[in-house]
Amino acid sequence: MIGSRRRTRSTVNVWPGYVDALSALLMLIIFMLLVYVVSQLYLSQTLSDRNSELARLNQRLSEISELLGLEQSKTRALEQEMASVQDAYSASLARLENTRERLMQQTANAEAQAERLQSMDQALGEKEELSDSQQNMILRLSNQIASLRAQLGQITAALRLQREMTAEKESELADVSRRLNTLLAERVNQLEQYQSEFFARLRNILASNENIRVVGDRFLLPSELLFASGSAELGEEGKRELDKLAKLLLDVAEKIPDDVDWILRIDGHTDLVPINTPKFPSNWELSTARAVAVVRYLAAQGVPERRMVAAGFGEFFPVAEGTSPEALQKNRRIELKLTDR
Structure with a gap:
């Protein structure tokens, strides 16, 4: 009896259990491989989208840099133009002031001569008529005074026009200054942005x-x-x-x-x-x-x-x-x- 029981236990077939276990393990491995492949595909797509976005951002930065370069070129041209206009205006004002001073001096001399002639005329009040030479001199002096006054009026009008032009140029210069300040503020903001990025990333790297x-x-x-x-x-x-x-x-x-x-x-x-x-x-x-x-x-x-x-x-x-x-x-x-x- 004891021998028959031993033969019965030894004839039990354990291979189906091993096959089931190996099948389950194989299915688990296949499932893990599928999960790995899907995650790799998703990661590849994410990296591709990120690289595309970075390329677009770099292109946008290049365009902004080109635009800023053009603005700076225009600004420098405007500054040079304003400098030349201011130099020309200063030289013109100096010439006009000098001319005006000379004309005022000539007018004062002519008026002084006219006063002297008037005093001479009063001294000769007893005479009924002046001599021809005195009358011609008075006429010439009167014409000179009128001409000098006309020139003085022209110079005054030219100075007024120059002041108006100067006011326009000063307005343009103020506009250029505002644009320069705006560009400067943009540059400062850009540098602060990169300073913040550099600071944060370096702090993370050196945090260890x-x-x-x-x-x-x-x-x-x-x-x-x-x-x-x-x-x-x-x-x-x-x-x-x-x-x-x-x-x-x-x-x-x-x-x-x-x-x-x-x-x-x-x-x-x-x-x-x-x-x-x-x-x-x-x-x-x-x-x-x-x-x-x-x-x-x-x-x-x-x-x-x-x-x-x-x-x-x-x-x-x-x-x-x-x-x-x-x-x-x-x-x-x-x-x-x-x-x-």
Whole structure:
């Protein structure tokens, strides 16, 4: 009996269970593959739409840049025209004033001569008639006075017309000034837009490093992150952080129009502990050399040199007061700021 029971258990067929399990596993794998393929198709379509939208935005930015360039050309032409008109107007006014003064002097002389003749005429009051020469002289003087007064009237009318023309030109100049102010405001708004984008993206990139601080619109990198103590040679960790900065800056710079005059300021700061070595006689040299080292490294990564400026401030602009190790560490820093020239 015991032997028959063993034979019965051994003859049980377990393969159908294995086949069902393998079928279920195969169906699950096929389902996961379908989900993966569909998600890849959706992601590809989304990326394609995004690239198309970016292409349209870049084209629109190019058109706006061209329009701004045309407006600037027109503005410069108007400024040159206004300058020439103002010069001509000033020269014309000077000539008219000189002519008017000469005519007034001539008129005064003629009137003085007429008064003298009148006094002579009164002195000869006892005579019934003047001599022919006196009468001719009085006639000539009267004609001269009339001519001078006519010329003075013409000059006065010309001055009035010139003032009216000047008022029109001043109105045009005011309009040009308003347009220039509008363009300037647009440039400022554009730069602020790219400053905000640069600031936000750089903050996200450097957020993993707790030593990097943000103060206002500036990024403060501790000197220990970039340089060894008393040195202006970049370390490997500092180069890695600057690589992130260079990549981001090049990406943002491609979007900024060429006529927006922006720069990246790199400021070097030290603590108040003095240094005196053959290479760095004071903190001025050390802070400046560190700022220049950052500029040179970014330039080697492709950042345009004309878009960067390096400055050394020594120990004279601390961000933390006192002589504690924490205050000294905060004051040893490199500051980065995207701004206008």
